[in-house]
Amino acid sequence: MQPDGELCNCGNHGCLEVYAFARAIRREAIRLAGQGAPGLSRLLKEQLEATASDFYALAVAGDADAQSIFDRAGRAIGICIASLINTFNPALVVIAGGVSDAWLLLSPKIFEELQHRSYIYRLTQPGSSFQQHTIVQKATLGADAGLTGAALYPFVYGNRS
Numbered sequence: 001m002q003p004d005g006e007l008c009n010c011g012n013h014g015c016l017e018v019y020a021f022a023r024a025i026r027r028e029a030i031r032l033a034g035q036g037a038p039g040l041s042r043l044l045k046e047q048l049e050a051t052a053s054d055f056y057a058l059a060v061a062g063d064a065d066a067q068s069i070f071d072r073a074g075r076a077i078g079i080c081i082a083s084l085i086n087t088f089n090p091a092l093v094v095i096a097g098g099v100s101d102a103w104l105l106l107s108p109k110i111f112e113e114l115q116h117r118s119y120i121y122r123l124t125q126p127g128s129s130f131q132q133h134t135i136v137q138k139a140t141l142g143a144d145a146g147l148t149g150a151a152l153y154p155f156v157y158g159n160r161s
């Protein structure tokens with residue numbers, strides 16, 4: 001995402017994970033609170049261990065600083081998906097994992113970036129005249145998608161050890 005961005009747990013700099021995952025949302029909230037964001041400061045004083053879902057609730061309640069955290073994450077996800085769509089032209093992109101619980105706040109910026117950065121998406125989005133459409137949506141199982149997939153794997157594919 002960012003060649004000289006923040007250090008990621010993988011050792012690389014500027015990975016999507018640094019901008020769009022639960023820990024990144026908490027880190028950004030702490031950074032903004034340090035710059036004086038009143039709602040985030042209050043929340044972090046009241047709940048020292050506040051999580052992404054606490055910041056999500058604050059954003060949904062109308063706190064502009066909390067909303068900006070999810071705007072930033074949505075933009076990062078949108079930029080990443082735009083590159084994938086431009087490269088692979090998939091029929092379907094599914095957003096899963098914990099961050100997908102924030103789809104309501106993330107999706108406007110995701111689609112804004114897709115419109116802005118991906119001519120393939122603009123040509124193939126639902127409602128376009130192209131026959132093959134590119135659909136981007138939240139996973140039906142949300143944060144439980146990975147766990148459910150892992151649990152079902154042996155029943156679908158059997159024992160292949």
Ligand SMILES: [Zn+2]
Binds near residue numbers: 015
């Ligand atoms: Zn990384």
